[in-house]
Amino acid sequence: MSPDERAALQRHRLWGLVDRLLAADGVQGRRLKEAGVGGGSDVTLAGLRGLPFTTKQDLWDNYPFGMLAVPRDQVAAVHGSSGTRGRPTLVAYTRADLDLWAAMCARSLSCAGASPGSVVHNAYGYGLFTGGIGIHQGAVALGATVVPMSGGMTDRQVRMLADLRADVLTCTPAYALRLGEAVAEAGVELPALKAGLFGAEPWSEELRAAIEDVLPVKAMDIYGLSEVIGPGVATECLEQDGLHVNEDHFIVEAVDPSSGVPVEDGTPGELVFTTPTKQALPLLRYRTGDIASLNRGECDCGRTLVRMSKVLGRADDMLVVKGVNVYPSEVERVLLGSGLVRPHYQLVVDRRTPAARLLVACEALSGDPRAELAHRLHESLGLTAEVVVLPAGTVPRTEVGKAVRVVSWEDGGPPLPGLS
Numbered sequence: 001m002s003p004d005e006r007a008a009l010q011r012h013r014l015w016g017l018v019d020r021l022l023a024a025d026g027v028q029g030r031r032l033k034e035a036g037v038g039g040g041s042d043v044t045l046a047g048l049r050g051l052p053f054t055t056k057q058d059l060w061d062n063y064p065f066g067m068l069a070v071p072r073d074q075v076a077a078v079h080g081s082s083g084t085r086g087r088p089t090l091v092a093y094t095r096a097d098l099d100l101w102a103a104m105c106a107r108s109l110s111c112a113g114a115s116p117g118s119v120v121h122n123a124y125g126y127g128l129f130t131g132g133i134g135i136h137q138g139a140v141a142l143g144a145t146v147v148p149m150s151g152g153m154t155d156r157q158v159r160m161l162a163d164l165r166a167d168v169l170t171c172t173p174a175y176a177l178r179l180g181e182a183v184a185e186a187g188v189e190l191p192a193l194k195a196g197l198f199g200a201e202p203w204s205e206e207l208r209a210a211i212e213d214v215l216p217v218k219a220m221d222i223y224g225l226s227e228v229i230g231p232g233v234a235t236e237c238l239e240q241d242g243l244h245v246n247e248d249h250f251i252v253e254a255v256d257p258s259s260g261v262p263v264e265d266g267t268p269g270e271l272v273f274t275t276p277t278k279q280a281l282p283l284l285r286y287r288t289g290d291i292a293s294l295n296r297g298e299c300d301c302g303r304t305l306v307r308m309s310k311v312l313g314r315a316d317d318m319l320v321v322k323g324v325n326v327y328p329s330e331v332e333r334v335l336l337g338s339g340l341v342r343p344h345y346q347l348v349v350d351r352r353t354p355a356a357r358l359l360v361a362c363e364a365l366s367g368d369p370r371a372e373l374a375h376r377l378h379e380s381l382g383l384t385a386e387v388v389v390l391p392a393g394t395v396p397r398t399e400v401g402k403a404v405r406v407v408s409w410e411d412g413g414p415p416l417p418g419l420s
């Protein structure tokens with residue numbers, strides 16, 4: 001589809017979305033009316049940037065079903081997250097939404113090299129979390145064979161990977177590392193495995209190299225969040241040079257997180273999504289909190305879909321240490337890029353004193369890399385951190401769900417043994 005054809009499709013779909021939001025008369029519809037929008041035909045693609053935002057706070061305020069744009073009995077499934085700061089976020093799907101989601105995940109799997117007949121080993125968690133069931137439905141829609149492993153029980157995962165000769169692995173990047181470690185410990189070969197689709201948390205190019213080092217895969221990034229639909233919003237192709245956004249269904253913008261004003265392509269900003277075709281919970285200009293940049297240049301794979309960079313971090317996850325703002329993924333980049341440590345780390349923010357102290361817990365490949373790493377963190381990020389080297393195998397591994405990259409030390413004993 002040419003960019004012009006796609007823009008015409010987006011505009012047509014956007015009109016439909018605006019009409020549905022106005023008819024539903026929920027918080028989004030009322031804001032549109034206040035902004036002087038009386039119908040879809042009042043809106044253009046270029047004018048989207050002038051329309052009101054929707055936020056996670058809106059979902060919380062209208063929990064659980066206050067933002068539905070369809071009658072409750074048309075909801076075929078709910079998903080959600082326990083959420084940052086412990087507040088659940090609930091999202092809803094009609095049957096048509098589930099079909100769309102499956103199609104988007106099938107497209108993502110295919111973008112990363114899966115095909116009908118592929119064996120997809122799916123180690124994302126199954127449940128309210130969208131990762132497991134989203135990829136599962138996508139693999140079925142693609143015509144692949146899905147192995148619904150969910151997370152955990154790593155020894156059994158290694159056995160199934162080998163026995164069923166999976167060619168595609170899907171899980172969080174942190175769990176891919178753990179699996180790679182377990183595969184080596186078991187002395188198993190995985191000759192059929194060729195691609196991995198890893199997401200649900202920000203990860204760096206350096207972590208990609210670490211995964212490709214321990215597993216025989218080309219490691220691709222997949223992006224999504226439950227509010228927008230789940231996994232399948234954007235995916236890297238085999239070029240591994242940015243994630244193609246499925247913008248026929250998810251219109252993306254990047255905005256300055258403080259002012260909300262759109263930033264130039266190539267400049268990191270907060271991703272904002274509009275979902276013109278979703279039925280149960282359509283969203284207008286939803287603020288994701290995820291920071292990335294957009295690239296409309298042509299990709300060598302031939303796709304014309306806009307690309308987003310890997311997510312640098314979530315606005316919520318930014319650490320402020322002695323006046324320096326830093327995302328955990330930036331620390332990851334320095335640690336793993338040094339070649340001095342194993343790819344397992346945890347950041348401990350010691351808040352027992354007013355000026356928070358950052359401890360970087362890692363495992364050395366050899367020798368004592370503490371001084372060198374502290375120097376590199378300061379050189380690259382301006383960050384003052386204490387590097388703590390723990391015995392090999394003792395930095396916590398991710399067995400289920402998303403990696404815990406940052407822990408807070410509020411009082412009492414250290415959250416990890418070996419810290420002081």
Ligand SMILES: [Zn+2]
Pocket residue numbers: 237238239244299300301302303
């Ligand atoms: Zn591409």
